[in-house]
Amino acid sequence: MTARDIRAAAAQPGAAAQPGTVTQPGAAAQPGTVTQPGTVTLVGAGPGDPGLLTIRGLRALERADVIVADRLGARAVLDGLAAERGAPLDAEVIDVGKEPGHHPVPQHAINELLVELALAGKQVVRLKGGDSYVFGRGVEEVLACREAGLDVEVVPGVTSAASVPAVAGIPLTHRGVATAFTVATGHEQIRAIGGGRDHTVVLLMGINTLANAAITLARGERGGDCPVAIVEDGYGPRQRVTVGTLDTIAVQAARRGIRSPAVVVVGDVVALSPYAPEALSSPEAVSSPEARSSPEARSSLGALPEPLQASDSF
Secondary structure, X not given: OXXXXXXXXXXXXXXXXXXXXOOOOOOOOOOOOOOOOOEEEEEEOEOOOHHHOOHHHHHHHHHXXXXXXXXXXXXXXXXXXXHHHOOOOOOEEEEOOOEOXXXXXXXXXXHHHHHHHHHOOOEEEEEEOEOOOOOOOHHHHHHHHHHOOOEEEEEOOOOHHHHHHHHOOOOOOEOOOEOEEEEXXXXXXXXXXXXXXXXXXEEEXXXXXXXXXXXXXXXXXXXXXXXXXXXXXXXXXXXXXXXXXXXXXXXXXXHHOOOOOEEEEEOHHHHHOOOOOHHHHXXXXXXXXXXXXXXXXXXXXXXXXXXOOOOOOO
16 A cells, blocks of 8 residues: 555545545645645654643644544544544544554555655644554654655653553552563563563553463463453543453453453552452552462452442542
8 A cells, every 4th residue: 555545545535625534635736836845743642631642742733734643542632632622623634543453554654655745845743642652663654754854753642551550540660569660562472571570561452462461471470360450441431440360360351351452461569559359459468478379368369359440530
């Protein structure tokens, strides 16, 4: 798929371009005119709540001629801004969003589209979920633009790796509980992630491979009774929190029909969440290895209550 294919697919035949809609950007250049190149700005949209978009990112969106938007986070931010303003942004929007296992617009075509739009003199914002440089392939887009001689700016975003656990009351580190964390994707092999329960693991895009990840992590120092939380659709209308252990979480996820987008958190910090069952959240269970390994603790953790659903007010 080429950049021209994307633009043709996005066009609304027989209609004038409307702000905030998916349309074919731009008009044909007039003969004899010289078009000055535009710029490309990569903006991290955060987890999807417009309130977590940075002010710098908002200003870039307000100045944009064209917004090339992802599915996760980005579209929710655009919709939220339109609701707050009472009207969509002035820019045209081209949707290049990906779904699990379905990438209708390949990455190379997105790169070409950004370059083509900017060379046509457009102020282009590439709106990406979370942070562009955290599993966002942002560097590939930056390099493509720089190779074309274009000016590129990167506006950081709030990554879901930290913000989504936070909405469930889970810190990634806490004095005396966890001193380090690793962020990985469920698509990758996670055997290399060492450490124990004091080394928090955050898995993005990890629902389809959850069972394998849980088995792999349980074989190490963490053990099968290590706490796990899954936060679905963080900051979205389907937000839900499920808490279990490495031994139980795959079954719980299947029973509840957990779907992407979701963030998985593994480690003792999960026990600090207000959604954690009492067997996980007691101070002794968090701070004492002996208490965690006792037969009583293992028995209670193996019979976890039905996972809780996040309240609208949390």
